Amino acid sequence: xxxxxxxxxKCVRCGACMAACAKAYFKEEDPELSRIRVSDVxxxxxxxxxxxxxxxxxxxxxxxxxxxxxxxxxxxxxxxxSCMMCVGYCPTASMFFNAKKQSQPFKCIACGLCAKxxxxxxxxxxG
Numbered sequence: 001x002x003x004x005x006x007x008x009x010k011c012v013r014c015g016a017c018m019a020a021c022a023k024a025y026f027k028e029e030d031p032e033l034s035r036i037r038v039s040d041v042x043x044x045x046x047x048x049x050x051x052x053x054x055x056x057x058x059x060x061x062x063x064x065x066x067x068x069x070x071x072x073x074x075x076x077x078x079x080x081x082s083c084m085m086c087v088g089y090c091p092t093a094s095m096f097f098n099a100k101k102q103s104q105p106f107k108c109i110a111c112g113l114c115a116k117x118x119x120x121x122x123x124x125x126x127g
Contacts, residue, residue: 002070005125014120022034048094059085080104
């Protein structure tokens with residue numbers, strides 16, 4: 001299974017990963033449009049990203065979420081009704097939504113752009 005592995009101990013909270021992700025998918029460097037979120041939890045950064053667990057697949061009433069050949073959970077926009085069941089159910093809070101930019105939820109698809117942008121190696125695509 002392909003996924004994005006995080007190393008919080010290497011993260012310097014620079015935001016390069018969020019900027020690269022948002023720029024690639026929304027053409028803006030707005031962290032609220034990123035599929036990865038970096039925040040502070042105590043003295044350590046929290047890198048919140050989809051771990052491809054698939055829990056969202058089970059709750060989607062229209063079967064708009066499915067695994068691709070690499071094991072990555074993908075959203076089929078043609079089937080999504082924007083009910084937000086996946087956003088509410090995600091056990092890692094890694095399914096995001098931004099009503100100003102898109103009517104459907106979005107999540108990490110392990111594309112690796114954030115890992116390439118990270119100057120410290122805090123992110124890595126594995127699988």
